[in-house]
Amino acid sequence: MNQLLTYIFQDWEVNKQTSLKSRLVLSSFRASQLLSKLPYPFRLVTYLYQIFAEILFAIELPFDTKIGSNLQLQHGFSLVVNHATTIGSNCIIRHSTTIGNKILCDGSTSSSPVIGDNVEIGCNVVILGPIEIGNNAVIGAGAIVVSNVPEHAVVAGNPAKIIRLNSIHSDLSYVNR
Known part of the structure; x- marks a missing residue:
């Protein structure tokens, strides 16, 4: 239980x-992840989380999203x-942020972003x-980010460009010229 x-x-x-809103949404998100593993009638409770988060708080964070520990919602x-x-x-992650797939030229959808550890995303x-x-x-x-961002990079703009690298160990070949 602990x-x-x-x-x-x-x-x-x-x-x-x-x-408190961030705390409630994230604890409900984590509980929904656990409930989604239960047999059919019990996992229907995950829809209550979606209603709670989306309608009351305008946060679309599906229970099946893979998220590491200590996520902060500002x-x-x-x-x-x-x-x-x-x-x-x-x-x-700050407010008014969208993270997702895009429609490709052939009409299909792309996969979604993979975001590393200790990443800070502005509003x-x-x-x-x-x-x-x-x-x-x-x-x-x-920022509008549609291409890879290397470790330790600070990016901004539309489209996002690297404005600084925060570590001398970063791959300098990414720096925009």
């Missing part, structure tokens, strides 16, 4: 400075995350397509 509660409330402490309002997205541990950010955001990256407010 492990269950630890799993459900794993994001609680890192969100103590954000809002002002989580107007957040949209595709269910096929993967988000690492210790990430921060009004759009991250689309089959891309990877490296560990310790920072995505500036208002």
Whole structure:
């Protein structure tokens, strides 16, 4: 039972400075992940989470999204995350952010982004397509990210471009010229 509660409330402490809304949505998200593994009639409870998060708080964070521990939602309002997205541990996502797939030229849909650990995402950010955001990256407010972001990079703009690398160990071949 203790492990269950630890799993459900794993994001609680890192969100103590954000809002009660973030804490409630994330603990409900984690509980829904567990409930989705139950047999059919019981897993219907996951729909209550979706109604709760989407209608009351305008946060689309499907229960089957893969998210590491200690996710921080800063002002989580107007957040949209595709269910096929993967988000690492210790990430921060701010309000009005969209993370998902895109429609390709042939009409099919791409896969969704894979976001590394310790990534900080500013407000009004759009991250689309089959891309990877490296560990310790920072995505500036208002950025439109449609290509890979290396580890330790700070990106901003539309389309997002690297404006700085925060580590001398980063791959300098990514720097825009």
